[in-house]
Amino acid sequence: MTMTTIARRITGGVDTHLDVNVAAALDERGALLGIESFSTTAAGYRRLLHWLESFGTVELVGVEGTGSYGAGLTRHLLSREIAVVEVDRPNRQRRRLAGKSDPHDAVAAARAAQGGDATGLAKSRDGNVEAMRVLRVARFSARRSRTQAINQMRSLISTAPDELRAELRDLSIYKILTIASAYRYTGRTDVTTLTKLALRTLARRALSLEExxxxxxxxxxxxVNETAPELCAVDGVGTDVASAILVAAGDNPERLKSEATFAKLCGVSPLDASSGKQVRHRLNRSGDRQANSALWHIVFTRMVNDPRTQHYIERRMKDGRTKKEAVRCLKRxxxxxxxxxxxxxxxxxDNP
Structure with missing residues (x-):
């Protein structure tokens, strides 16, 4: 009698780091098949996948840190049509009791993926939305540095020699930047001259960052207009708001199975805090805070120019809600x- 060999179904788990990824392989019964380390290069990603496939058919891989050290590996696995789920770092209490090691974390990632504890599909990070994300990082840094330079200018003006302070203290920041950026350095080393030099340096920096x-x-x-024209058409949505929402959803927003999933991702779904006879919900402080802020900006804009939003706020406040609570309802x-x-x-x- 001939017995047919059935290929094993493999679940992988990866603990990611800057220079090395530690992978673990489980079969369909949860038995550990092996643990191995691989470099964080394109060749290392190929070897890691080949190693997993040597045990059988790879069905699922749980990766810790798909948006940081595991981003490159995640892109490689998704390009090979292998499902990848995001695995949170191990529970601190369990880690304190059982200890911590990279192989242990890799096995824990595999078991979380196989057991259903990790269900969030990873972002693909391979399209326009990923381009928006990296641009937003640079934009945030530039705006923060510009604000820092302007604040330093205001501080220098407040302590500058009387003649220089009288010239600049009552001007708007735009006029200050224009005047200060045109100061000429005469080579002298007195306080007034060097203060002007410092103001010129900061002003030119602020103007450069503004550009x-x-x-x-x-x-x-x-x-944004190319990727999501329908989103741009929503009342209260501008470029900054739209890009923040798209970055939260990712290049593959179909991974979000329902609007409730998206609301939880944005941190606007109230959490059940009931106990005994008391039935109540509490504020959700988790989720993507930039997406949460984007939804707040939409509501705030509509509170100014949308009669329906204004009427809703008034009605909820008459019902005993505070304005802040009414805004939270609107964000949902x-x-x-x-x-x-x-x-x-x-x-x-599931839900269109």
């Missing part, structure tokens, strides 16, 4: 509207 922000904004606007409703405008494959969703 960087404008250039990034132009690129972001083109990417807005998340539903925004979710419907995301660019996605409708066939990958």
């Amino acid at each position: 960087e922000v404008k250039e990034i904004d132009r690129l972001l606007k083109a990417l 409703y807005v998340s539903r509207e925004v979710f419907a405008a995301l660019p996605r494959s409708q066939f990958g969703l």
Whole structure:
């Protein structure tokens, strides 16, 4: 009698680091098949996948840190049509009791993926949305540095010699930047001359950073309009808000199976805090805070120019809610509207 050999179904787990990835392989019964380390290079990613496939058919891989050290590996696995789920770092209490090691974390990642504890599909990070993310990083840095330079200028003006302080103290920041950036250095080393030199340096830095922000904004606007024209058409959504929401959803927003999933991702879904006879919900402080802020900006804009939003706020306040609580309710409703405008494959969703 001939017995047919059935290929094993493999679940992988990866603990990612800057220079090395530690992988573990489990079979369909949860038995540990092996642990191995691989370099964080394109060749290392190929060897890691080949190693997993040597045990059988790879069905799922749990990766710790798909948005940081595991981003490159995640892109490689997704390009080979292998499902990847995001694994949170191990529970601190368990780690304190059982100890911590890279092989142990890799096995824990594999078991979390296989056992269903890790269910969030990883972002693909291979399209326009990933380009928006890196541009937003540069934009945030430029805006923060510009603000820092301007604050330093204000501080220098407040302590500058009387003649220089009288010239600049009552001017708007734009006039200060224009005047200070045109100061000439005469080579003298007195306090007034060197204060002007410092102000000129900071002013030119602030103006340069402002140009960087404008250039990034132009690129972001083109990417957002190309990627999500329906989202841009939503009332209260501009380039900055749209890009923040798209970055939260990722290049593959079909991974978000329902509008409730998206609301939880944005941190606008209230959490059940009931106990005994007391039934209540509490504020959700988790989720993507930039996406949460983007939804707040939509609500705030509509509170100014949308009669329906104004009427809703008034009605909820008459019902005993505070204005802040009414805004939180509106953010949940807005998340539903925004979710419907995301660019996605409708066939990958439970709820359109």
